[in-house]
Amino acid sequence: MAPTKVQTPEGRRTNGLEASREFGHRHLYDLPKQLAQPSSDPPATGGTPLKKEALLPYISRSIIGKDLAFTSPFGTRNVLYCDYTASGKSLSFIEDYIRNEVLPHYGSTHTTTTVSSLQTTMFKDEARSIIRNSVNASESDAVLFCGSGSTGAMHKLIRGLHLTEPPVVFIGPYEHHSVILPWREAQSDIVTISEDNLGQIDRHILKEELTRRRTSGRRLIGCFSAASNVTGILTDTDSITMLLHQHGALAIWDFSASAPYEAINMNPFVSSDQSRLTHKDAIVFSVHKFMGGVSTPGILVAKKKLFVNPVPDQHGGGTVFFVNSNTHRYLKEIENREEGGTPAIVEAIRAGLVFRLKDAVTTEVIKQRDDHIVRLVLQELRDVPNLILLGNFDSPRLAIFSFVIRHEASNRLLHHNYVSALLNDLFGIQSRAGCACAGPYAQHLLGIGLALAQEIEEVLMEDPRLQMHRWEVEFSQREVLRPGFVRVNFPYFFTDDEVKFVCEGIKMVASHGWRLLPQYQLNPETAEWRHLDQTTFQDRKWLSSTTFTSSGLRYPKLATREAAPKDFAAVLLEADKVFRNAEKAGHRYKIADQEVIFDERAANLRWFLLASEARNILLGIGNVQKADKMPFEPRRYSSVENKENVVVEKGKMNGREEPEVKAENGCGPCGGSSNNCCLVRRQPVDPAEEENRRNESVAKRSAGRKTIWRNPPKEIWKPMLTAIHEFEMIKNGDRVLVCLSGGKDSLSLLHAMRQYQFYAKSIGISIDLGAVTVDPGATSFDPRPLKPYLKSLGMPYFYEEQGIMDHAMTVEELNSICSFCSRMKRGRLYACARRNGYNVLAFGQHLDDLAESFLMSVFHNGRLRTMKASYSVVEEDLRVIRPLVYVREKYTRLFAQTKHLPVISENCPACFNAPKERFRVKQLLTAQELLYPGLYDSLRVALKPLMAIRTAGAENGIEKVPAILDQLYRAGLKNETVEQNGTTENSSDDLDM
Numbered sequence: 001m002a003p004t005k006v007q008t009p010e011g012r013r014t015n016g017l018e019a020s021r022e023f024g025h026r027h028l029y030d031l032p033k034q035l036a037q038p039s040s041d042p043p044a045t046g047g048t049p050l051k052k053e054a055l056l057p058y059i060s061r062s063i064i065g066k067d068l069a070f071t072s073p074f075g076t077r078n079v080l081y082c083d084y085t086a087s088g089k090s091l092s093f094i095e096d097y098i099r100n101e102v103l104p105h106y107g108s109t110h111t112t113t114t115v116s117s118l119q120t121t122m123f124k125d126e127a128r129s130i131i132r133n134s135v136n137a138s139e140s141d142a143v144l145f146c147g148s149g150s151t152g153a154m155h156k157l158i159r160g161l162h163l164t165e166p167p168v169v170f171i172g173p174y175e176h177h178s179v180i181l182p183w184r185e186a187q188s189d190i191v192t193i194s195e196d197n198l199g200q201i202d203r204h205i206l207k208e209e210l211t212r213r214r215t216s217g218r219r220l221i222g223c224f225s226a227a228s229n230v231t232g233i234l235t236d237t238d239s240i241t242m243l244l245h246q247h248g249a250l251a252i253w254d255f256s257a258s259a260p261y262e263a264i265n266m267n268p269f270v271s272s273d274q275s276r277l278t279h280k281d282a283i284v285f286s287v288h289k290f291m292g293g294v295s296t297p298g299i300l301v302a303k304k305k306l307f308v309n310p311v312p313d314q315h316g317g318g319t320v321f322f323v324n325s326n327t328h329r330y331l332k333e334i335e336n337r338e339e340g341g342t343p344a345i346v347e348a349i350r351a352g353l354v355f356r357l358k359d360a361v362t363t364e365v366i367k368q369r370d371d372h373i374v375r376l377v378l379q380e381l382r383d384v385p386n387l388i389l390l391g392n393f394d395s396p397r398l399a400i401f402s403f404v405i406r407h408e409a410s411n412r413l414l415h416h417n418y419v420s421a422l423l424n425d426l427f428g429i430q431s432r433a434g435c436a437c438a439g440p441y442a443q444h445l446l447g448i449g450l451a452l453a454q455e456i457e458e459v460l461m462e463d464p465r466l467q468m469h470r471w472e473v474e475f476s477q478r479e480v481l482r483p484g485f486v487r488v489n490f491p492y493f494f495t496d497d498e499v500k501f502v503c504e505g506i507k508m509v510a511s512h513g514w515r516l517l518p519q520y521q522l523n524p525e526t527a528e529w530r531h532l533d534q535t536t537f538q539d540r541k542w543l544s545s546t547t548f549t550s551s552g553l554r555y556p557k558l559a560t561r562e563a564a565p566k567d568f569a570a571v572l573l574e575a576d577k578v579f580r581n582a583e584k585a586g587h588r589y590k591i592a593d594q595e596v597i598f599d600e601r602a603a604n605l606r607w608f609l610l611a612s613e614a615r616n617i618l619l620g621i622g623n624v625q626k627a628d629k630m631p632f633e634p635r636r637y638s639s640v641e642n643k644e645n646v647v648v649e650k651g652k653m654n655g656r657e658e659p660e661v662k663a664e665n666g667c668g669p670c671g672g673s674s675n676n677c678c679l680v681r682r683q684p685v686d687p688a689e690e691e692n693r694r695n696e697s698v699a700k701r702s703a704g705r706k707t708i709w710r711n712p713p714k715e716i717w718k719p720m721l722t723a724i725h726e727f728e729m730i731k732n733g734d735r736v737l738v739c740l741s742g743g744k745d746s747l748s749l750l751h752a753m754r755q756y757q758f759y760a761k762s763i764g765i766s767i768d769l770g771a772v773t774v775d776p777g778a779t780s781f782d783p784r785p786l787k788p789y790l791k792s793l794g795m796p797y798f799y800e801e802q803g804i805m806d807h808a809m810t811v812e813e814l815n816s817i818c819s820f821c822s823r824m825k826r827g828r829l830y831a832c833a834r835r836n837g838y839n840v841l842a843f844g845q846h847l848d849d850l851a852e853s854f855l856m857s858v859f860h861n862g863r864l865r866t867m868k869a870s871y872s873v874v875e876e877d878l879r880v881i882r883p884l885v886y887v888r889e890k891y892t893r894l895f896a897q898t899k900h901l902p903v904i905s906e907n908c909p910a911c912f913n914a915p916k917e918r919f920r921v922k923q924l925l926t927a928q929e930l931l932y933p934g935l936y937d938s939l940r941v942a943l944k945p946l947m948a949i950r951t952a953g954a955e956n957g958i959e960k961v962p963a964i965l966d967q968l969y970r971a972g973l974k975n976e977t978v979e980q981n982g983t984t985e986n987s988s989d990d991l992d993m
Contacts, residue, residue: 052365056493059291059357064090069564070428070539073519073531074578076564077428077571082502084289085229085257085400085489086432091292094353102349109345124345127352128335134355135264135283137301142334145348146298149286150256151178153300156338157252157282158182160307167219170209170249172201172235174228174441179254183223192440199233199392199637201240210247220249227258230436230445230487231391232374232400234258238268238278245277250306252282259285260293261370261398261492263363266301281306287351290358291491296351297344304334314340361492369492373399373499377490380503387510390445390485392637399490402436402445403506404634407514407609409617411627414513415608416484418520418529422513423486425531426575427505428564432487446483447632456481456631459602478598480527481605483632501568508575515582517614518589522930524597532589532933586618592929593890596922605631612890622897709793710899712752719847719886720752721759727870727948729881730760730840735768736881737798737838739829740790742773742783742904744896745844749884750795751901753842756883770796772832774825777801783904798836800828833878840879848889850947851939852921860917869947885947886940 060066066089068079081089102123107116109124132143146152166187171179173195183190191209196202201224213220222244227234241251255264267279282302287293312319312330319340321329331337358366374397381387381401390402405414420433435442443453460478488506490499520529539558547554565571594610595603607630616622712720724730738753740746750771757769771790773783790797802824833841845867854866869885872878884892896903929935 052360052362055357055361056365056369058093059091059361060493060495062092064092064095069561071534071561072425072428073534074425075574076561077425078564079428079430080498080502081430082488082490083430083432084260084291084491085436085487087288088260088291088293090294091357094292094350094357097353098346098350102346106346108342110342120345120349123349123352124343127349127355130352130355130359131299132301134359135266135301136268137266140304141266141301142304142307142338144300144302144335144338145343145351146284146300147344149178149288149298150176150254150284151182151298153284153298154178154182154254156300156313157284157302157306158186159313160302160309160338162309163219165218167221168213168216170206170220170222170224170244172224173199173444174230174233174438175223175225176229176254176256177437177439178256179223179225180440183221188221189218195392197392198395199231200395201235203240203243206240207243207247210244210249214247220244220247221252222249223252224254225257226253226255226262227398227400228391228438228441229257229400230402230438230441230485232257232398233391234262234396234398237280238265238270241280242274242277250281253280253284255283255285256289257400258398259287260290260358261363261366287354290354291493292357293351293354296347296354299351307334307338312337312340314338366492370399373490373492373494376496376499377401377503380500381506384507384510387506388634388636390634394637399492400487401489402485402487404446404485405510405513407614409624409626410609410613411630412609413607413630414509414517415480415522415527415529416486417527418517418522418608419486419509419513421520421529421531422509422516423505426509426578427501427571429488429502429505434484435482436485436487442485443483445635446485447635448483452632456483456605459605478524478602480522480524480608481598481602482527483607497568501572504568504572505575508572508579512579512582514609514614515579515586515618517609517611518586518591518618519582520611521933522594522611524927524930583618586615589615590933591615592926592933593893594926594930596926597930599919599923607631616894622894709754710751710895710901711755712748713891713895715891716748716752716884716887716895717755720756720883723869723886724756724881724883727881727885729870729879729883730756730765730767732765733767734840735770735838736840736842737829737833737836738769738771738842739844740771740773740783740786741844742786742902743844744901744903745846745849745884745889745892747844747901747903748892748895749842749844751895751899753883754795768838770798770836770838772798772800772829774800774802774828776825781905785902785904789902798832800832802828830873830878839877840881843880843882844884844892845882846884846887846889846892847936847940848922848925850885850943851925851936852918854939854943854946855921855924856917859921864946866943866946868949871950874951882947888936 063081065079065081069076070079102120105116105119105123107114107118107120109117109121112118112121128143128145131137132141135143137143144153144156146156163186166189168191169183169188170191170193171183172193180190191213193201193206193209196204206222210220222240224235224237224240226237237253241253244251255262258264264283264285266283269275270278282300284298284300286298287296290296315330319330319337321331323329377399378393381389381403382393386406386408388404388406390404391397404416405419406412407414416433420431423429423431443449448456460482488502490502519532521532521535522529541555541558545555565574591612594612598606613625617624711717730736736753738746738750740750753769757767760767773786775783784799787797787799829841833839850866854864857863857865867882867885868880870879870881873880895901925935
């Protein structure tokens with residue numbers, strides 16, 4: 001930062017550094033001496049001071065918000081807060097003292113001449129002393145209140161060090177982002193020390209790294225966490241501090257996770273000549289994580305000699321010794337100089353009270369209770385099937401537990417945000433989901449290496465061109481892929497019943513949680529899961545609902561709700577009923593095929609079970625698609641001696657093999673007007689040999705079972721009947737030729753039309769059925785295995801072979817092979833129908849296809865068009881019908897899978913842009929359907945006028961379009977092919993032949 005220029009009255013400009021002079025000593029205030037020491041006798045109002053263990057139930061029942069009731073999707077529940085690692089809760093007796101004793105005397109601490117300012121200054125000064133004594137800080141240590149928790153404390157320390165060159169900073173395996181990021185931004189050389197067999201800082205590696213860098217001439221700094229906020233593993237701070245000092249490094253400690261529970265000793269006494277080597281140089285922690293610590297500042301305790309910055313971190317009022325019109329001089333006393341402006345006074349006083357409470361309970365009692373809870377939780381959870389507890393359990397630890405849940409049938413995990421939501425909705429348990437602001441350690445525990453982490457980051461990032469077009473509240477649809485876990489923390493004042501209740505809730509979710517997935521809606525932008533019956537926060541309170549009146553503050557009260565279950569046993573019984581009724585409830589909800597959200601790269605990184613998959617498993621629909629390999633595998637620590645055996649297998653990266661990079665099908669994208677298509681002509685082979693080879697797969701799939709007609713499910717049959725009736729698709733005497741590509745949709749249509757043939761006969765309508773396939777002669781699409789299948793069905797079948805690819809290669813200036821192929825196939829289909837006496841062609845496009853084609857036409861051609869449900873060709877001798885226009889794609893896919901229809905892959909790479917664009921539109925629609933389950937019902941109604949057009953090309957003359965605009969539109973587009981972003985316009989009836 002450039003030095004500030006100061007304009008003097010004489011007009012001379014001075015440099016800011018020149019204006020600041022040597023620090024000045026100033027005795028700011030002299031507090032009146034006490035007439036007597038504070039009394040420890042019972043207060044006049046009565047009562048006996050509580051000691052140690054007796055304080056625990058008092059703390060528990062004094063929590064503001066304890067047993068708070070809320071309306072969950074499964075009824076009223078009481079809150080049980082288990083996220084104390086993130087933040088403590090307010091205590092009524094502390095807030096009462098502040099309300100009754102502190103706030104009435106509140107005044108500025110920049111003076112002591114009034115009773116208000118004097119008493120407030122005394123409170124703040126005493127709070128600093130309480131904390132100083134509690135952490136055993138000496139007179140050579142400064143105790144500073146810092147605004148934003150340990151993050152603010154760490155930033156203040158780094159600026160106080162006034163680093164002139166980047167230091168070498170040693171950090172541990174489980175550092176918080178608040179430790180890592182400030183040092184990175186200071187351009188430090190970061191050296192991460194890995195964990196040892198106990199999951200702690202490996203001292204041997206640390207010693208080697210310190211020795212190697214001691215002669216580098218750069219400042220060495222060790223900055224470690226006293227405990228992990230993910231696993232609760234504790235570090236021996238004294239031995240690490242001594243090792244750092246022996247090699248000339250500073251010892252800085254982050255006590256944020258452990259400060260509420262463990263003793264903090266800034267200057268421990270060790271009975272040896274090296275006692276001073278164990279004295280810490282600086283510690284940081286957040287008081288808001290303590291019980292009663294809501295709205296408290298961060299704390300920095302550091303050796304005063306570390307503050308060599310010539311200018312305070314926050315220079316301003318309260319930091320200066322003297323200021324004149326030309327120069328200024330800052331105070332020398334660190335605790336005054338580094339707390340500029342009006343500090344968080346009440347917050348600092350509250351911090352003092354919080355430390356008084358911790359010291360009253362004593363760390364001995366807290367530790368004893370913590371150790372008991374850890375043993376109890378491990379006894380309850382360590383061997384639960386599908387539950388993976390993260391971290392090593394052979395080390396001393398706090399009662400902090402992080403876990404993931406595996407769904408065994410699919411070999412995927414339940415999403416951590418879903419698990420956290422379920423714990424809340426079913427049991428009222430308040431947990432934390434995510435990475436707990438310890439990303440590198442979380443990735444290590446989950447088995448995610450650097451290469452995979454970078455790949456996930458790339459997928460989570462979106463094209464900045466998309467960001468430019470988003471609203472401020474819109475984000476990437478891939479946020480749901482971000483890995484994480486669930487964390488719960490059991491505070492020392494929890495009863496055994498409360499601990500066991502939380503464990504029982506976790507066990508029930510581990511066993512049955514997947515069964516409720518179909519009832520939850522996923523928002524892919526935020527990775528939040530909300531129950532479909534409660535997508536809004538019904539119990540929300542609003543600041544804006546308050547009204548100030550002469551009689552006081554008024555605000556609406558929430559409506560009276562039903563009573564919550566009377567005890568933990570009743571809550572567990574209610575949850576058991578919910579799980580047992582999950583299958584019945586699963587029929588109530590519409591769920592989109594959520595796999596469509598993910599493109600190929602994102603799909604390969606998907607590690608969690610989808611609601612649509614869970615519904616199919618729950619209702620016994622289709623086969624369970626078990627993931628062959630997870631993108632990552634959570635690290636397991638079975639025991640100390642076996643730890644080496646749980647490292648990722650040789651030759652693999654975190655559960656994944658090294659990716660093999662190669663072009664799909666050996667092809668590259670086809671350029672707009674290029675005829676050098678990657679689609680190659682099929683080479684001639686011996687007909688008998690080729691026939692046997694191509695039919696082999698069909699024979700294998702048909703082995704052991706007779707080929708029969710399959711009746712379509714009601715999800716296909718009923719909408720198809722509705723469409724045939726509404727659009728008058730079938731008439732008596734029609735001869736219908738089903739256009740069969742071999743895909744799931746056309747095969748589903750074939751079986752559905754066979755069923756309709758019998759139905760039509762029952763109502764006096766006679767129709768004939770046949771099937772036709774056009775083989776374009778491409779190696780990537782070979783429908784010949786359909787021949788034996790249709791023969792076994794006894795269906796009249798016409799197999800049209802046409803060298804479309806050969807022909808395409810001879811056409812000059814061909815803009816789109818895909819469009820050319822569609823027109824050629826349509827012409828061949830028309831010819832086949834006419835030649836064999838059929839007057840109706842039936843195509844298998846479904847509602848999803850029509851919606852996608854509509855959006856593609858609007859986006860790229862500026863036309864309100866989609867595929868027609870039933871229309872006559874220009875010559876009026878043939879009708880084209882699409883009986884599945886009201887059917888969803890997920891049902892044709894499911895029908896084809898469950899009935900083992902011989903689906904032929906339709907992976908035609910002739911035109912890369914259109915398939916990719918169609919898939920992008922499919923993703924767009926699916927993402928919206930996740931938020932609005934009735935989306936396709938609305939689209940069906942909206943598209944009906946377009947799909948109802950009865951004549952080819954008639955949509956260009958819709959009467960509602962003013963004639964003049966229609967003429968201008970036609971004149972502007974006549975004989976013109978529209979291209980946008982490489983996508984060539986196709987007639988809506990050219991698509992998906």
